Amino acid sequence: MKIAKVDIYGIRLPLHEPFIVSYDRYDDMPVILVKIELADGTVGWGEAVPDQHVTGETHHSVMQILEHELAPLLKGLSPFQIELIHKKMNKKILGNPTAKAAIDCALYDLMGKITGQPVYQLIGGKAHDFLVMPQVISIKSPGEMAEDARRIVGEGFRNVKIKVGTDAETDIERIRAVRNAIPKEVNLRVDANQGWDRISAVTVIEKTKDCLVDWYEQPVLAADILSMQEIRRVSHAKVMIDEGIHGTGDLLNVIQNRSADMVNIKLMKTGGIYPALAMASMAEAAGLPCQVGSMVESAVGTMAGAHLSIARDIIQSNELVGPFMFSKDVASVSFDGDVLRFPELPGLGVEVNEEIVKELMEVHITV
Incomplete structure (x- = not known):
């Protein structure tokens, strides 16, 4: 149950119509997906949707932080070591909660799949x-x-x-x-x-x-x-x-x-x-x-x-x-x-369509 590989996908999700709030307009939604794979092939999915007006993170900064700072910390650890992993991430870099959230959610997805239980x-x-x-x-x-x-x-x-x-x-x-x-x-x-x-x-x-x-x-x-x-x-x-x-x-x-x-x-x-x-x-x-x-x-x-x-x-x-x-x-x-x-599935209960990920993908990084 050790983490062997992390894949990072930069994609853009199309909206039905522009989303407009007081500080910005979004014609599509820049999203980063993280897939953490264990040595036995089990995978967990997480997501980061950065908002530079809220956390100071951008699509590009989250990709960089995940690739160079956070994902390398995971190799050889168990997804159940959630406390330790958060401690390592917080020691490595201040803030950047959206990047950390992508990893956290993928770890919970893995924990659920390993135990056969939904995350809740x-x-x-x-x-x-x-x-x-x-x-x-x-x-x-x-x-x-x-x-x-x-x-x-x-x-x-x-x-x-x-x-x-x-x-x-x-x-x-x-x-x-x-x-x-x-x-x-x-x-x-x-x-x-x-x-x-x-x-x-x-x-x-x-x-x-x-x-x-x-x-x-x-x-x-x-x-x-x-x-x-x-x-x-x-x-x-x-x-x-x-x-x-x-x-x-x-x-x-x-x-x-x-x-x-x-x-x-x-x-x-x-x-x-x-x-x-x-x-x-x-x-x-x-x-x-x-x-x-x-x-x-x-x-x-x-x-x-x-x-x-x-x-x-x-x-x-x-x-x-x-x-x-x-x-x-x-x-x-x-x-x-x-x-x-709620689907009767373990983990987050989502079955990611990797063909759609590839279709919408702008960047793919493996760590």
């Missing part, structure tokens, strides 16, 4: 009976976003999240247009992706008080914890922190300053499932409900997040929307309406 069984078992998926609407005109919302609800989705964060007045129009387009029983979440300042955030939240927003996510810049605290103090709705926390140190700061009501845990920010479990436990101790978010990941990263989500009671929502957004993916994820179906 290795990290606590099912804490929830099922996972309900939302749909996410990227930034468009208020009318276009309302039309998207109507379509999404018509397809059976019970949770709608909208991206905003350009200017306050237009964002107010967007929120109102979407709320008016969907039934009151459909949950609405709003994500500014750091797009507002403190005054704008307070203004938008106050002027959309009647729109029944479940929570407002990351209204201000990631490092502005004090503004988050002030916004939370006057907000009628919950305030979620996302880009402002990457690890347990950040989360401790948020807890001490009472700067959020909820926490968005993303594997690409934390460095994978193993450190994400520590964050979930810390949040639970502080009474902060969690969401597992996504950098718009393929079926590989999506299922890694799903296993984490279903295994922790404190994780009460998710945003694992990648499979809905891609016109072609490297593996399939099954849904019953807006409910994710």
Whole structure:
């Protein structure tokens, strides 16, 4: 059960339509897949989807870090040595959580395949009976976003999240247009992706008080914890922190300053499932409900997040929307309406189509 080889694939996944948030536009999604192979031929898959606005990593930097710094550390180790491997990675290079997450998820995939168990069984078992998926609407005109919302609800989705964060007045129009387009029983979440300042955030939240927003996510810049605290103090709705926390140190700061009501845990920010479990436990101790978010990941990263989500009671929502957004993916994820179906397979439960990987591949490196 020793690691013998690591393959790194740089690919681009095509989107049904451009994905637009406050800080960037994505016409396709640059993704890095990692395949770790044991001496007996067993393979595990992991994924990195870097966002330079969040972790400072790019597609090219993650490829380089994986090839030259992290993958060489794995040779001869067992995938079950997850604590040691994370310690080695953190000693080798500071930060770079997205690169580390790709390795972490591949290790969990291997552990599940070796034991014949789905990953959620290795990290606590099912804490929830099922996972309900939302749909996410990227930034468009208020009318276009309302039309998207109507379509999404018509397809059976019970949770709608909208991206905003350009200017306050237009964002107010967007929120109102979407709320008016969907039934009151459909949950609405709003994500500014750091797009507002403190005054704008307070203004938008106050002027959309009647729109029944479940929570407002990351209204201000990631490092502005004090503004988050002030916004939370006057907000009628919950305030979620996302880009402002990457690890347990950040989360401790948020807890001490009472700067959020909820926490968005993303594997690409934390460095994978193993450190994400520590964050979930810390949040639970502080009474902060969690969401597992996504950098718009393929079926590989999506299922890694799903296993984490279903295994922790404190994780009460998710945003694992990648499979809905891609016109072609490297593996399939099954849904019953807006409910994710966990396959009866060990590991992450994904069967990667390596022919599609080759078709979409720009770079392939073997270490």
